[in-house]
Amino acid sequence: MTRRQDITRARRWVVKIGSALLTNDGKGLDYAGIAHWVEQMAELRKRDIELVLVSSGAVAAGMTRLGWSERPREIHRLQAAAAVGQMGLIQNYEAEFTRYGLHTAQVLLDHDDLSSRERYLNARSTLTTLLDLGVVPVVNENDTVVTDEIRFGDNDTLGALVANLVDADLLVIMTDQSGMYNADPRSNPAAELISEMAAADTSLDAMAGDGGSLGRGGMITKVRAARVAARSGADTIIVGGRQDSVLTRLASGEALGTYLWADQQPQAARKRWIAGHLQTRGTLVLDEGAVSVLTGKGRSLLPVGVREVRGDFTRGELVICTDAEGREVARGLSNYHAFEARKIIGKASYKIGEILGYQGEEELIHRDNMVLTRRL
Numbered sequence: 001m002t003r004r005q006d007i008t009r010a011r012r013w014v015v016k017i018g019s020a021l022l023t024n025d026g027k028g029l030d031y032a033g034i035a036h037w038v039e040q041m042a043e044l045r046k047r048d049i050e051l052v053l054v055s056s057g058a059v060a061a062g063m064t065r066l067g068w069s070e071r072p073r074e075i076h077r078l079q080a081a082a083a084v085g086q087m088g089l090i091q092n093y094e095a096e097f098t099r100y101g102l103h104t105a106q107v108l109l110d111h112d113d114l115s116s117r118e119r120y121l122n123a124r125s126t127l128t129t130l131l132d133l134g135v136v137p138v139v140n141e142n143d144t145v146v147t148d149e150i151r152f153g154d155n156d157t158l159g160a161l162v163a164n165l166v167d168a169d170l171l172v173i174m175t176d177q178s179g180m181y182n183a184d185p186r187s188n189p190a191a192e193l194i195s196e197m198a199a200a201d202t203s204l205d206a207m208a209g210d211g212g213s214l215g216r217g218g219m220i221t222k223v224r225a226a227r228v229a230a231r232s233g234a235d236t237i238i239v240g241g242r243q244d245s246v247l248t249r250l251a252s253g254e255a256l257g258t259y260l261w262a263d264q265q266p267q268a269a270r271k272r273w274i275a276g277h278l279q280t281r282g283t284l285v286l287d288e289g290a291v292s293v294l295t296g297k298g299r300s301l302l303p304v305g306v307r308e309v310r311g312d313f314t315r316g317e318l319v320i321c322t323d324a325e326g327r328e329v330a331r332g333l334s335n336y337h338a339f340e341a342r343k344i345i346g347k348a349s350y351k352i353g354e355i356l357g358y359q360g361e362e363e364l365i366h367r368d369n370m371v372l373t374r375r376l
């Protein structure tokens with residue numbers, strides 16, 4: 001079995017549609033293209049594949065709405081165009097998905113959202129809840145507050161960070177070329193399509209070039225994105241979005257585009273990522289029952305099993321869990337600030353709403369965000 005066949009088992013995809021493709025190489029939004037991609041995504045939903053869409057195109061759509069024929073050079077005008085265009089972009093996706101009875105949700109993120117622990121958990125719970133509800137989130141960079149993406153034309157990194165965030169199995173980067181070639185096919189007609197490689201393979205860098213002119217991320221951002229996606233175990237496919245039924249054909253196992261595989265399983269990779277955070281901010285002292293269900297059954301940590309909270313931490317920060325003798329049992333990302341945790345420990349989870357005035361997660365640390373450091 002080749003590794004590519006893993007794709008047919010991928011249940012959670014992040015699909016990134018790049019500017020070059022979406023705007024027909026800078027000539028306004030490609031509405032027919034959007035209709036066709038949405039039709040395919042609706043088909044994937046029917047096959048029970050969960051989808052997060054990361055779509056560029058806000059600047060292009062805004063330029064059309066504002067009647068600008070030339071892409072402005074000033075960043076603030078690009079930001080303004082993105083703010084105007086995001087409305088049109090999202091309106092279009094919503095109208096198309098509605099034809100198939102699917103709801104969409106607009107999610108605007110920036111990199112800081114994903115590097116701050118608290119925002120990370122918030123973004124993660126919003127997105128995973130949307131997925132549980134069967135909604136297709138449509139993500140773009142929040143161009144009003146950050147300018148990296150419109151400066152460098154790179155929503156690829158955002159796609160990869162979203163793949164990390166939702167523990168996606170697969171990141172599909174749709175672009176204007178059929179995939180990644182061993183040289184830029186625009187300037188090298190003899191360039192050959194790469195079928196598959198490990199995302200970590202460093203020989204990819206030279207083939208991807210340096211990204212070229214301002215406003216075009218090019219292939220190097222896609223290769224880097226594949227490596228970021230691989231950190232949480234997601235494989236990446238770089239593929240030409242203009243090929244007929246490209247997404248559904250990929251889902252059926254057809255070998256299209258360039259497949260860049262991750263070399264670790266999603267769950268293991270995520271846990272390694274958590275374990276790799278050196279700074280711990282506090283300690284939760286567990287009772288015997290909690291120690292035994294965590295270590296023996298791999299359960300989440302509920303407030304009821306915690307006897308004491310030490311230190312000062314915020315939601316999303318890494319805390320150590322110990323037994324009553326102070327021996328470390330596990331570590332993980334806390335769903336609550338320390339001052340909140342102090343109020344809810346020893347209490348049943350259904351009381352959290354009454355105690356804190358809002359109903360947060362029922363776990364103090366979810367098992368997905370926890371690494372066991374001692375097993376029974």
Ligand SMILES: Nc1ncnc2c1ncn2[C@@H]1O[C@H](COP(=O)(O)OP(=O)(O)O)[C@@H](O)[C@H]1O
Nearest residue numbers: 018019020175180181183184207216217218219
């Ligand atoms: N090795 C390569 N294989 C394919 N395309 C390449 C390669 N190196 C550079 N490119 C360029 O990357 C472009 C796609 O990147 P970009 O314009 O940033 O797309 P998007 O907007 O979809 O992210 C292609 O049109 C191509 O000219």
Ligand SMILES: N[C@@H](CCC(=O)OP(=O)(O)O)C(=O)O
Nearest residue numbers: 018019056057058059153155
């Ligand atoms: N966020 C911006 C631009 C991002 C962008 O162009 O990225 P990419 O699709 O990787 O070339 C937009 O929606 O127009």
